Amino acid sequence: MSRAVPVPSIGLYLRGLIVGVAVAGLFAAVGVQLVRLSLVARTEIRVASAEPIGRVFSRPDILDRGGRLVATDVAVPSLYADPAMIIDLDEVIEKLMRTFPDLDAAELRKSLGDHTRRFAWIKRGLAPRQAQRVHDLGLPGLAFRQEPKRVYPAGALLGHLIGYVNVDNKGAGGLERYIDDNLGIESVLGAAPSRIPPVALSIDxxxxxxxxxxxxxxxxxxxxxxxxxxxxxxxxxxxxxxxxxxxxxxxxxxxxxxxxxxxxxxxxxxxxxxxxxxxxxxxxxxxxxxxxxxxxxxxxxxxxxxxxxxxxxxxxxxxxxxxxxxxxxxxxxxxxxxxxxxxxxxxxxxxxxxxxxxxxxxxxxxxxxxxxxxxxxxxxxxxxxxxxxxxxxxxxxxxxxxxxxxxxxxxxxxxxxxxxxxxxxxxxxxxxxxxxxxxxxxxxxxxxxxxxxxxxxxxxxxxxxxxxxxxxxxxxxxxxxxxxxxxxxxxxxxxxxxxxxxxxxxxxxxxxxxxxxxxxxxxxxxxxxxxxxxxxxxxxxxxxxxxxxx
Amino acid sequence: MLRLLSVAAMALTIASAFGLYQTKYDTRQLEAKLQAGERSIEKMEGDIAVLRAEKAYLARPERIEALAKRQGLGPIAGHQYVLPGELQAKVQASQHEAASQKAEKASVRGPDHIEALLRQQDSLAGETR
Incomplete structure (x- = not known):
């Protein structure tokens, strides 16, 4: 069986080498990718929000001397619109005005009519029942976000000391202002409860x-x-x-x-x-x-x-x-x-x-x-x-x-x-x-x-x-x-x-x-x-x- | 030889591809589970915050005071404090007083009508049973 083995020409040998290297390279790439995927911790996937969202703040609780709750945050739904998604502006405005007569129709028309915007607040801090009513209207382009809202279970009893917060839940007076300036508040998405330890009053x-x-x-x-x-x-x-x-x-x-x-x-x-x-x-x-x-x-x-x-x-x-x-x-x-x-x-x-x-x-x-x-x-x-x-x-x-x-x-x-x-x-x-x-x-x-x-x-x-x-x-x-x-x-x-x-x-x-x-x-x-x-x-x-x- | 190697490598690649797919699928499942868990924690935390606020609202001193007053309660007066050593004597004295008051009441007003009514009701309940 002695056959003359054809002597590979230089060109053929080179071709084989190139193919070999290419295949080896590809295998190596696959291998590296496999190792990378299995070993390297995946970075958390976050859904990037399309709309620029207004900042809201979560605040620490305020307790009295004996640990009784004086002020805390609860999550409430807030209504916003994506103006680009609104189909029939007149219908939206009419229905919203019927649900919330205290809204300003002209203002609403201006903010919702601007199709270059992707985000506009309509009404913040709704009661759950109000939110349900808006939901039932079934209007496209409207959506809710949970936001923290400050509530004061003790009512007016401590009003002069507590001060107040604004619509973004930021302190605007009294002790609430002091908390912003000295203890810090957290800017949050949604309505996560504050991780800042509660503030204890000397008041009983x-x-x-x-x-x-x-x-x-x-x-x-x-x-x-x-x-x-x-x-x-x-x-x-x-x-x-x-x-x-x-x-x-x-x-x-x-x-x-x-x-x-x-x-x-x-x-x-x-x-x-x-x-x-x-x-x-x-x-x-x-x-x-x-x-x-x-x-x-x-x-x-x-x-x-x-x-x-x-x-x-x-x-x-x-x-x-x-x-x-x-x-x-x-x-x-x-x-x-x-x-x-x-x-x-x-x-x-x-x-x-x-x-x-x-x-x-x-x-x-x-x-x-x-x-x-x-x-x-x-x-x-x-x-x-x-x-x-x-x-x-x-x-x-x-x-x-x-x-x-x-x-x-x-x-x-x-x-x-x-x-x-x-x-x-x-x-x-x-x-x-x-x-x-x-x-x-x-x-x-x-x-x-x-x-x-x-x-x-x-x-x-x-x-x-x-x-x-x-x-x-x-x-x-x-x-x-x-x-x-x-x-x-x-x-x-x-x-x-x-x-x-x-x-x-x-x-x-x-x-x-x-x-x-x-x-x-x-x-x-x-x-x-x-x-x-x-x-x-x-x-x-x-x-x-x-x-x-x- | 080279062919064997190629086949083996190919098989390995396909196997790892399947393995990877499986892992990825499992990971997605777990992630979905995790997210659901996180969402439910968030919801729970929100509910807890609301309940705490409601509890504090119900326990506000203004309301408790009105309720306590309706029960005939009031702030502790100085003479209501008793030292531990005097407790025994105080309890006996008040029991004695209560007993004598009851006797007095019975002698003045005759039989206790409400008590009689309650007894009657008890015996009626017993009969129906």
Whole structure:
């Protein structure tokens, strides 16, 4: 079988080589692709949305002090259109207008008639039933997207603090705005719940409700034009409750702009009247320019040029600092302040933070109105709470520092995990002196605060009835009557502040509009109601006395 | 030899093609399953959010307060606190009081009509059974 093997020519050999290499290359490519497909992790396939979608945001929940839900996001359907897909524009507009009469037909025609657009919102945040009705219309070019929508289960109870969000679920005021700026919100497609941990408030919903209910009752009982109140932890500055009436519904942000709807606790500045005597006495005690037993002759009114400073109920005898406080003598307070001096007074108030603006997480706290000229007359009027207008939040924080042993507190609406020890503002002795005076003002039969007493809870407090400045001077009949109190007074834990705006005289108040007869009893009822919620136990001795009496 | 190699390679390629197709098909199935799962999680999460909001709405203090008032409840008064050591005495005293009150009621008002009615109903129920 010897056949002559044809000697392959160079050309044939080359051809074979080329084919061989090509085939091997192809096999190798197939092999590589197989390995790649089986080994390499597939990148996630996402359906790219054809339409440019408006950004929406998912927000963290807001909880109260005890973990109760105050604000959360729920998914709601929002209706949009792809104008390029719309067949019969007139039909779409007519049917949509029949379903949602509040839509603007002209606006709709403009946005849906533009065939270059692929996306246009029609109506956002629909109820499930509304969405079903639109779905049943069976119109091409209309579609829904799930979007997060902020809801407030607690309703208007926390309205002034919470603020509000806009249609994209972005914070536009109050605490919601603070969350955007400081804690961050997530831009989302659809309505995924937020992964940001919830925000814990210092507010306790139960206490907040107690305060709101008492203030609402006071509003009708004393026919006041408004009311405000707060409960503050004196060591941490946490606001446990903060109510300003009328309330604000966070779901109706338009209302916030209406007159008289401002947050009277932080955006309104007021001359707060005699409750300022707490600061005056603290200043003099801390500066050691007086002692609790020092006697002042308050029998004569003070005169500065054409101004005369009187006492509402002149005592007709010289008074000690204790008596000046419980009789709420303007002349006495003026004398104590003059003795200490204007510079000391200004420095003291400034140190307490009363002369500058501030802010909490719920928004700015208005700057006070400070007199341009701070002379002797101003020193005297400020001593009893006129001539310097400040916010209740400012004032409460200052008094909290005087009560807690002398450390500065910074008001907050967020829960503080640890008690922050602030800078020392006054000595422990001064703080003890102020506590004694406040308690005395409630226990003494002559004290202006005796109607605020609650058996067992050792309440201490001070009244303030400030005439509201009107045209041509102060108005005798229009006052802000306030009561600042703390309990339990031997080691104060909570401060309460209650203000009634323009209360009317009634039979119950014996024809008077002074704070001792309206704001003080409101505070008493408030403390009786909230102390159990705040884990403050009533004192044993008084408790036994009470049960014997029953 | 070369032919054998070619045939083997061809068979291998076809086999891997089928294998790949199978894997891809399975993957698609799994992906669809995963997506369905994710969608249902999303829906559940949405439902949970709504239910939590509804629960919080129903438990808002304003509403609870009105309901509690209707039941005759109110804030705790100072004298209602009892120390653990005094509990025994307090319970006995209140039981004693309740017993004497009941006796007093019975002597003043005669028989308890409602109780009689309830008994009557019980016995009627017993008969029908």
């Amino acid at each position: 919903l139960g206490v907040q409700q107690g305060l709101a209910a008492e203030l609402k009752e006071a509003l009708t009982r004393y026919q006041a034009s408004g009311a405000a109140g707060l409960v503050m932890d004196v060591t941490t500055g946490e606001l446990v409750a903060a109510v300003s009436l009328p309330e604000l519904d966070p779901e109706k942000p338009v209302e916030a702009q209406a007159d008289g709807r401002e947050n009277r606790l932080s955006t309104g500045v007021y001359e707060l009247g005699s409750i300022f005597k707490i600061l005056t006495v603290a200043m003099a005690l801390d500066g050691k320019t007086t002692t609790l037993d020092k006697i002042y002759d308050v029998r004569q009114p003070m005169t500065f040029g054409q101004h005369t400073i009187n006492d509402l109920h002149p005592a007709g005898r010289p008074l000690s600092v204790r008596d000046v406080f419980i009789h709420s003598s303007n002349v006495g307070a003026g004398m104590i302040a003059l003795e200490a001096g204007s510079a000391r007074q200004m420095g003291f108030l400034s140190r307490l933070g009363l002369l500058s603006g501030a802010r909490t997480e719920a928004g700015p706290v208005a700057a006070p109105i400070v007199p341009k000229r701070w002379g002797e007359l101003e020193t005297v009027t400020i001593a009893y709470g006129h001539g310097l207008a400040t916010t209740p939040v400012h004032f409460s924080a200052a008094v909290a520092a005087l009560l807690n042993g002398g450390s500065r507190v910074t008001p907050t609406v967020l829960a503080r995990r640890t008690g922050i020890v602030g800078e020392r503002l006054v000595s422990a002795e001064t703080s003890a002196g102020i506590r004694e005076l406040l308690r005395l003002n409630v226990t003494s039969p002559h004290g202006t605060g005796r109607r605020a007493d609650v058996a067992g809870y050792r309440v201490g407090g001070k009244t303030g009835t400030a005439e509201i400045p009107g045209k041509g001077g102060y108005q005798r009949k229009a006052v802000i009557s306030s009561f600042v109190a703390a309990f339990p007074m031997d080691a104060p834990r909570f401060l309460t502040f209650v203000s009634l705006f323009e209360p009317r005289a009634s039979e119950e108040t014996k024809g008077q509009i002074t704070a001792g007869l309206n704001a003080a009893p409101v505070t008493g009822r408030l403390i009786a109601r909230i102390a159990p919620l705040l884990d403050v136990l009533p004192e044993r001795a008084t408790q036994e006395a009470a049960s014997r009496a029953n």
